[in-house]
Amino acid sequence: MVKIREFLRLRKQNDTVKLMCFFILAGAGFFINVLYHAGTLFHSVQSPVEYHLIRESTVTNEQISELAQEEDVAAVSRSLDIPVTVKYQGQETMMTCTMLSKSYIETVYGITASGSEKRYYINQAAFKEIQAGFMENNVSLEKGDITEYGEEYKIQYLEEEEGAEEENMPPQAFHSAKLLVLKEKTGKETALICTEENGTRLNKADSVRVLFSRYDLDGLRLENLTKMGYEVQNEQILAEEEYEMKIRMFHIRYGILVCAVFLVTLHYMKKNVRGYRHAAW
Numbered sequence: 001m002v003k004i005r006e007f008l009r010l011r012k013q014n015d016t017v018k019l020m021c022f023f024i025l026a027g028a029g030f031f032i033n034v035l036y037h038a039g040t041l042f043h044s045v046q047s048p049v050e051y052h053l054i055r056e057s058t059v060t061n062e063q064i065s066e067l068a069q070e071e072d073v074a075a076v077s078r079s080l081d082i083p084v085t086v087k088y089q090g091q092e093t094m095m096t097c098t099m100l101s102k103s104y105i106e107t108v109y110g111i112t113a114s115g116s117e118k119r120y121y122i123n124q125a126a127f128k129e130i131q132a133g134f135m136e137n138n139v140s141l142e143k144g145d146i147t148e149y150g151e152e153y154k155i156q157y158l159e160e161e162e163g164a165e166e167e168n169m170p171p172q173a174f175h176s177a178k179l180l181v182l183k184e185k186t187g188k189e190t191a192l193i194c195t196e197e198n199g200t201r202l203n204k205a206d207s208v209r210v211l212f213s214r215y216d217l218d219g220l221r222l223e224n225l226t227k228m229g230y231e232v233q234n235e236q237i238l239a240e241e242e243y244e245m246k247i248r249m250f251h252i253r254y255g256i257l258v259c260a261v262f263l264v265t266l267h268y269m270k271k272n273v274r275g276y277r278h279a280a281w
Helices: 002-013 015-045 061-068 102-109 124-135 220-227 235-271
Strands: 049-054 073-088 091-100 118-122 150-159 175-182 193-196 207-212
Touching: 015 235, 049 235, 061 073, 061 207, 073 102, 073 124, 091 124, 102 193, 102 207, 118 124, 118 150, 124 175
Parallel strands: 091 193, 118 175
Antiparallel strands: 049 207, 073 091, 073 150, 073 207, 118 193, 150 175
């Protein structure tokens, strides 16, 4: 208490002590900023990240196994994008759906579907796009059933057969399905629509989805995937996310450097303050 009162007295009388107060407050601000960026960076690096890969030929079972054995891999699945016509109250709209394996959807989205009815899983961004398609015909998806994974809507669907010519295709009937709007875990702006598929259609795919349990900031993962013959389709999105992490690392490094400079400066300033040379800092 005596040293604190002495410091407060000197703060009013000595300009150096006033400057020391400024350095203390500024240093505390930089230190809090370092803690904030360090916590955010740690959470980001430890978060799962998905790679969308494609190669020039069909992905074989051996190549799937090879990917599954890579470091930090949590799930792997072939993927296939197909056009789907969605019908609701007699009106139709189009969407592009990504077929994935059941195990991959369970791992990535934590969904364990029961029953044999077809389900399409979409995020909020995709739901807005589908609603916009129906609203052009003055139709809107009504409030669906609430499930543990999100809202569920009853629809009809028609999937386009790959490689089939429209003029040679026999008339196809719509089938019943459910559209499940997933609860948002993150504020993704990119539309996501996927469904389970474990049949022969998926086995002919030339693209793969790989979920890694954490980010890779040194670039070795991307280099390794390229050597394995894959092209990363969402490389730009991954690069933007990694750039944000590197900016946080910049804040941390230079924040620590500034704090260190402040401490050294305070140490030498304290020596020049008469009447307060024995204070503990």
